[in-house]
Amino acid sequence: MNKKIGNQTIKFASPPVIISAASIAGKKEGEGPLKKYFDVILSDNLKGEKSWEKAESKIVENTIKIAVYKAGLTIDDIDYIFGGDLLNQDTGSTFGVRNFRRPFFGLFGACSTMGEAMGLAAMAIDGGFAKNVIAGASSHFCASEKQFRFPLDMGNQRPQSSTWTITGDGTVVISNKGSGPRITHVTAGKIVDLGVKDANNMGAAMAPAACDTIVTHLKDTKRSPNYYDLIVTGDLGYVGHTLLKQLLAQEGIYINEEKITDCGIEIFNKTAQDTHSGGSGCACSAVTFCGYFYPKLKTGELKNILFIPTGALMSTTSSGQGESIPGIAHAIAIESRVK
């Protein structure tokens, strides 16, 4: 039986269930509007470790433990771990899962990693290759600044279009049975690059990819955007969100203001927290989904959402060589109850 519909979309035969979700968020995120939704808020982003990188791995490890505990399982029940982060060679996740001794697929999709992980995890379940799978993504503000921008103690100003990398980790356990919201469709994104080169405006670099994935998803599933209670992009921020709505309008797709949002906008209070265009990083969509949207889906407050983590796939080397920033976005359709 062919589970692929249209150009890029998978329709699951027996939609996998997200049986639990856990989130750990950093100090600044814990001062934002979503503070009461996270499982753990760090009081210190070093988390008692010797470096930001070690702290991120510790966060990954602990979030997985919480997610597995909430699912009523033990780590040995997990068939695969799908995870990724922003650090070089995925070390944040690798060292985070090192002690679990479970099969691990390290992923890199920049800030779209949560979508990539959930999509692949759901495919592993529906394909019959696994019973319980973990999907997660993490990032750390300090480690990212150090790797991609400037040392933390540099006294420079952040441009208005720039975003603030989220410190934290969001992890879900996806299973072939149990209760919870189900993943019905996955639309894997393709790389879209409209030539944006400004690494301080990643929302602009990713908006065309988000638009492409949304348009493709709706076409493949023959759905109207109104089908979804909410369309949630990953980390476009205010700038990218505005551009996405303009791009969708060019395609003849108009979505009500209250039915489309972005995790990077939800997670911070722009004026009080001085975060400029909003939040970004792998953990942006991951912690916002796990902490804020998952419980709403679980209780049925949201009937369904289209969750679209977005990623900017550049490196300091590619930017140094004058390359533009390729964008990607993966859409995950999640239903509170399947009819």
Place this chain on the structure above:
Amino acid sequence: MSEILKAFWVGGFICLIGQLLIDKTKLTSGRILVLYVCIGAVLGSVGIYKIIADYAGAGATVPIIGFGHNLSKSVLKEVADKGFTGIFTGSLKAAAGGISATILFGFIAALVFNPKEK
């Protein structure tokens, strides 16, 4: 007193131009510093910066342009005194004090302090 006022407005003005560059062109701070040092070296070598420095005092020597001015001033002096070898010995001679102080204090600070999250 007017000496202080001169230092204030010239120094402030040089910083203001830097701020315009940051906001308008998105140049990173590292590039601003490079640009300023080179401008200082050029202005210094044609004698313009000396006029500014004589007028503004610290308003001209404290900004990084003054560092570039020092480099070229010292090269020209060494070339005048020693000839050909002055090309090679001049510039870092003027920068020696600043660079050595930065290395020393930077090293000590790195041993003492840890990075602070924002």
Place this chain on the structure above:
Amino acid sequence: MEFYKGDAEKYKRMVKNTEPKSPILFDCIKAFIVGGGICVVGQILTNNFIKTGYSSDDSALITNIIFILATAILTGLGLFSKIGRFSGAGTIVPITGFANSVVAPAIEFKKEGIVMGLGSKMFVVAGPVIVYGVLTSMAAGIIYYFWRFF
């Protein structure tokens, strides 16, 4: 949906229209006042050193060394980044910005070792400043050297 040639140009214009503007006037006033203020402190220090008998060049050097020391301490305490966020070019353009760009990576990268971390990353931002400053001044020296023959 497909993107065609020409879309990139069109999109560039869209991005330009969407980009939030920096509060340039306010930024410039802050940079002017803080930068000017640092130079005033510099002038007062330099005057005092001249009074105690140092040459004007040496006085300017000692003043700069004091600024470098102060920057190293403020950077280490995590205060410089907070000041810099407010003052922008007001603290970047004076010698404080140069010192900060050396001290900040030295502190940040010491985790990767005292030699290959601290030692090699120390000039990751300020290195080009020295490279191009020296090259520019050497070019001036070369021109001056040959010019003297005519």
